[in-house]
Amino acid sequence: MTKPMTVLLTGGTGFLGEYLLEELLSRGHRVWAMYRNESRMLDTVRFLGRLGLPRSADSLNWFKGEALDADEKWEEWCRQYPGLENVDTLLHSAASTRLHMDEFGEPRKTNLGSAKTLYNLTRRKPMQCHLISTAYVCGLVQGRLVKEENHPRGDFVNVYEESKWEAEQLWMGNGTLLRPAIIVGHSETARCTSFSGWYILVQAAHLLDRLMRDVPEEQRLNLNINVPAYPDATANIITVDYVAGAAVRIIERPENHNGIFHLTHPNPPTHQWTLDWITRRFRIGGLNFAGAGAPFTQPRNTIERMVWRQMQTILFHFSNNPIFDRTNVDKALPDLEVPPISEDLADRLVDYAIEWDWGQS
Ligand SMILES: NC(=O)c1ccc[n+]([C@@H]2O[C@H](COP(=O)([O-])OP(=O)(O)OC[C@H]3O[C@@H](n4cnc5c(N)ncnc54)[C@H](OP(=O)(O)O)[C@@H]3O)[C@@H](O)[C@H]2O)c1
Incomplete structure (x- = not known):
């Protein structure tokens, strides 16, 4: 058993974030989860409640905040939420997943802005830092092996991928870069809350x-x-339970810290x-x-x-067809099985999406 972490989690109310929370709590870690919106937070609390996770009263604490304010408001938050100052690990999953720029400057505003402000915060409040990025920071690639390394600025398919690449540049060498492929619902329940990609x-x-x-x-x-x-060519899709399970297991082990990991499917359809x-x-x-x-x-x-x-x-x-190398992730997690993408799974994912009207209901 590795040493339990006290994690500051951003994006805990999001699609992936809820499963990161589940993994962290079920593996005995403490979490301070940032939220912006009461009803989203209550949805997540209900989701976790249904799982019946074994946890003590103080294993999960919520604090209200906006990632872009993290550096400026840290001391104020610590006064408001006693115990928050004890976090030793940052798992940054919050992001804007808009693919194209809107009139407010999203997704760049949140994705690069939050990476900057959290980076500044960690200069005076040291934490082990881990960033959820995307495997597609490689940009447009045709059938070439993409390694788990820093990529030069590529031809990005959209501004979302570019903003994630820019965020990576800030953290390179100072944080673990976890790069999921296109995330789909849970391999057993097919549950999904973000019907993009x-x-x-x-x-x-x-x-x-x-x-x-x-x-x-x-x-x-x-x-x-x-x-x-x-x-x-392939579309590299990967189930949310694998991404969350792999991310938490990787960051638990100090030998993985500050590395780069492709949380991608070895046999994508x-x-x-x-x-x-x-x-x-x-x-x-x-x-x-x-x-x-x-x-x-x-x-x-x-x-x-x-x-x-x-x-x-x-x-x-x-048109984009990178082949993702998994050397680092296979070395870190030799025994974690990647759920296969079968026709049965694809059918169940669609059944779930239709039942939830593709996120509209
Ligand atoms: N989904 C994919 O296919 C995919 C693939 C590769 C990588 N990723 C990465 O995985 C991570 C999670 O994605 P997801 O699909 O779970 O996204 P999501 O469902 O849209 O969740 C985004 C989360 O970020 C929070 N958030 C956004 N802006 C924020 C801000 N300024 N301050 C605080 N919180 C903020 C949201 O809070 P609210 O609940 O308040 O909105 C939500 O909890 C992201 O970093 C994304 O880039 C996703």
């Missing part, structure tokens, strides 16, 4: 299915649409696999791989226009 693609297929309810089968299976990707599954699941077909960079077939009718609008944000992801 992979879900956007599947939601588009679901929308197409519903819009074409009255279209004859022959037409549904012969859509004749070009997709700008190669069939053997190919686009062809995903497309075959989509055809079976949604009874739509005739999608042809035209190769990365090829023009996407322009919408030819209202139905296609609606589906394209849905998919726009992630189109570039199909």
Whole structure:
């Protein structure tokens, strides 16, 4: 058993954050979890309550705060929340997961801003620092092995990935960089609370299915649409329970501190696999791989226009095809099994998403 940590967790009310909390508490660590919004915090408390975790009364404390204020308000928070000053570990999961810039400067404002302010805080309040980044800080890569190392500034697919790369630059060598791939729901329950990334693609297929309810089968299976990707390229998806389990086990061990770890799938599904599954699941077909960079077939009718609008944000992801090296993570966690991405799991993830109306309900 490693020494229990007293963790300052940011983003504990988020999709991944809730599972990080579960892992930390079930492995005997103490947590001070930052929250911004009472109702989100209460949702998380209810989620944890349903798991029936063994924990003592003071293993989880909540404190209200905004990550961007961490440096400026630290002393004030410590006065307001006695015991907060005892944290010895920072696990920074809070982020804006918007893919494109909005009028408030998000996602850069939160992702780079919080990394800066927390970095400044840790200069005067020493903690072991661990940052949840993303495997896609590598930028646009075609079929090349991407190592667990610092990458030069790449051609980023979106401003979100760029902001995570910029945050990494601040922490490089001074914090552990945990880089998950595209996170999907829990491998057993399929639970998910953030239907971005992979879900956007599947939601588009679901929308197409519903819009074409009255279209004859022959037409549904012969859509004749070009997709700008190669069939053997992969979308690296990974279940949330693996990411949380791996992240906590890695940071528990001092020999891993300040390293870089790809929390990615060693056998991700190919686009062809995903497309075959989509055809079976949604009874739509005739999608042809035209190769990365090829023009996407322009919408030819209202139905296609609606589906394209849905998919726009992630189109570039199909063209991106990095292969993630896992040398560091395999060395750190030789026995932690990565849940396979099976058709059964994909079906359960979609069933869950549809039940929760893709996060709208
Ligand atoms: N989801 C993925 O596919 C994926 C893939 C790779 C990496 N990641 C990384 O994993 C981490 C968690 O992502 P997620 O999917 O769990 O995101 P999420 O569900 O959107 O959760 C984001 C969390 O960050 C908090 N937050 C955002 N801005 C904040 C601020 N300024 N101050 C304090 N808290 C703030 C949110 O608080 P509220 O509840 O108050 O909004 C929420 O708890 C992020 O660092 C993300 O970049 C995610």
